[in-house]
Amino acid sequence: MVEALSVLVLLGTGLVAGVLFAVALSVMPALIAMTPERYVDTHRLLGRRYDRIMPFIVTGSTAIDVGFAVRADGAARLLFALAAVSMAGVAVVSQTRNVPMNRRVKQTRPEDLGPHWRDPRPAWRGWHLVRTCCAVAGCTLTAAAVVLS
Template structure:
């Protein structure tokens, strides 16, 4: 069971962290540099590209980390898996509470006929800040999962 679950969790955690890190290195800087009408169009395009891939990877990481915390034959590894699960769950929470609502709001906008009044720059900055936070958390979850594997390696 561990021989299947450990690589699967590392894969899902690594893919999650990699995608979010990619948004920090390229995606968000591009979006932040666009004028409002182009930003709305580009954000709406990007926001739908990662579903259901990212949710599956994050939920899989949380569930897998919890299972590994219970199954790991080493206490240190269990502790790292618990930390990984908490960090991945925090990433999911930020996604659901902060990023997804903004993504859905942007998808409702017509870039050719933007309504008066919304604080686009504020929403853009908020989305970027929360995306940065969840990126850090996802990378930290991956580091915790790697540390758990290192703790298990001492048993080999």
């Protein structure tokens, strides 16, 4: 069971880190380059499936890291605990910063954009980079902990 959970937590943290890294490296620069109208349309299309699956993967990975932290000894315990905190950081930033911005953009009609529209892309990018760093740290810490346990 421990081996299966180890694979699952490595898969989960790796998926989260990989997806967020890809968005930061490729998707976000493309979105920033778009006109506001095109951005709103594209943003609606991009989040449809991520919004359903990513919270489950982040929460599941965090829970497994917590479970391993409770069970492990020594350095592995500390690494699993830090990994759990990092993955919890992904969840907190996502739910309190990026998701609310996503909801506002999804409720915006491109034809309603005007000079008063406040472009969320700079703030979204900044918070996205925070959660990407948390995810990469969580994945790295989980991998190191699995190796040591």
